[in-house]
Amino acid sequence: MFDQQSLAVIFVSLMALSTLLYVILDGYDLGVGMLLPIEKKEHADTMIASIGPFWDANETWLVFAVGLLLIAFPAAYNLILKALYLPSVVMLIGLILRGVAFDFRAKAAVSHRKTWDKTFKAGSFIAALSQGYILGIYVTGFEQSWMATCFAIMSAFGVACAYMLIGACWLVMKTNGELQQTAIKYAQRCVAITFIGVVLVSGLNLWVNPEVYEKWFTWPYGLFLLPIPMVCCIAFFLCFNVLRHLKKMPEHGSGLPFFITVFIFTLSFFGLSFSFFPDIVPNQLTIWQSVAAPESLNFILWGAFIVVPTILAYTIYSYRVFWGKADELNYY
């Protein structure tokens, strides 16, 4: 049995893991949704086929992350969700619309297909933008000022763009021919904008949160933290170059941009998490202050130890089943 202190760390790590997995996994399928061409039915079909088998499980990581917050840090859960009431409802509406549009488009009358495609695209945008907005509000510690709002709006566009980047890279990996070339073009644009976005958001974050600034630039934290932005810059540069090469030789290493982007997402996520640790609500509540009863956490932890590796195993199995280019898939 673990004591309350270590349980707080274990659960916040689990939560971080599932949030990161959500951002990567649903990130790419939201990104594909935002890039959906309404007029080119064939491309739209292939794009949707490429995310078909995965989107539902991807979204489950969000439910799990929110569930962990609810289970392990109920005080923080109440505080965060109350402060984010409207943005979270908007996000949910977005997720509802895209989730069902996906299925309806294949089954509704042909004349309605375009409407469902538009719904899918709009839902993806709504969900991505509101997630970015939520992140922005969260980072500023739910401050109510015009500057915080501006920051949140910027963060909304930043996150949407990052999702489009990983979505485009997913398509580069999963498609070929004309669609792949279009995806490369999208990815090139997004990688540049995302880079600027990450730099801006990180800079502003240091500026609005003096505590974060202190953490990054004091011994010995700085020694571990400062390599993160450097490696991140190299990764962006690498991604940009690989995309340029892929334009001429799309057969070799078409999966590389996706994995580099996953790496960038992971680095940025850890950079952000370390900035706030051990706060679960920035500047208001630490994980120690809000952790739930050890009886409950131990009960769920033993299950998690067995189940989470199983989940990862069959998730990997599912990705292996659907490995390869999406247009080779046979649906019915």
Next chain:
Amino acid sequence: MLETEMLSRIQFALNISFHILFPTITIALCWFLVFFKVRYDQTQHPVWMRAYRFWVKVFALTFALGVVSGITMSFQFGTNWPGYMEKVGNIAGPLLGYEVLTAFFLEATFLGIMLFGMKKVSAKVHTFATIVVAIGTTLSAFWILSLNSWMHTPTGFEIRDGVVFPVDWFAVIFNPSFPYRFFHMMIASGLTASFLVAGLSAYRLLLGDEKQAPKLTLKVGLTVAVILAPLQAFVGDLHGLNTFEHQPQKVAAMEGAWETGTNAPLLLFAIPDEETRTNSYELGIPNLASWILTHKADGEIKGLNDFIDNHPPVKPVFYGFRVMVGMGLLMILVAWLARFQLYKQQKVSKGLLKVLVWMSFSGWIATLAGWYVTEIGRQPYLVSGILTVKEAVTDIAAENVVISLTMYVVVYLCLLVAYLHTIFLLAKRAVKVEEFENEELTNVTSPYREDEWENNHV
């Protein structure tokens, strides 16, 4: 304008009512799919594959609606009912957590293989994936009904400093009303799915579909309904007895009994009035309520006046109960009549087919009515005897809830219309499809060419 509490209650009721429609179908429909798939594996007869392919489409659409409408729930606990997690989070949290861990990921991942992987994996693995999804949906119901039952009949806990702590997890999970509620809901799901299967098959037959598949699925649907409909009456009765033991005020509202007394009649109809605390226009069968609940004609039933200010609103519980039972009886009657006709004459008459079409979604009405009885019957408590609804509600501005509620109402109405429209559209399209293609008959594993208008996914 309404207050935050009432608005939050309406919003939660709307969300959960909309949500429950879809799992009610998918939990049991997935076991139908398992049956079709296993029969196909055994016989290699293409008709089972046709049954599977049609119903897997209905399943996929229904499942998607269930998934997206379910996500809102885990948010609303925090946004609208913060007092709930503060007070009983130590119990509710792990149960919800186990639902996500053991059920959600399982069904979501294997659903991908089930819907898209038929040609990517072997037939065995595909059947296995279908079974895993069915187990996943059932497990999900297990955990959520465990938590729901605990809110009605809490056990296995202690209260320290005003917060609930678990003492015995076995007692928490298998609390006194859980087995009844679980089986009652599972059978409700089975009935909802079997009437949908029978109803849509009847619809296809009425449109002139001469193929084997709708005839076969009509038979399967009716056979399941014939068994489950009377079984549900029996299990429902057991559940009622359990409620009588643990929540007598709920049963009093269901029966419309104001005064405690013996020889209570079973009211077929009445208009209960909470102002005067009497019923008007009573029509009842003498002694029957006492007999059902205590197995004695002069058994005592506690009346609502024993629980003044501490019992649920009477009207919705009283009427809801009658809608549920009435629908259940109608289901027994129609299922037995139609199955008997099928047995005697090898087909169901046109009139009865029409009735079946009208009853395609009868399970929804009975299920919702039943849920209203049991959930409104828990009022004024959120968790019986521990936490009232008033104590749990958020303090956010009512305007915010108005905005979110409006968005939900608009989106859900549109989706419900689109769903019903699409379900019947799928049936109409299936009518036009050829019986079997030659290649299906000669080589059952060869891929099947879809018609142009029948889109290639899911």
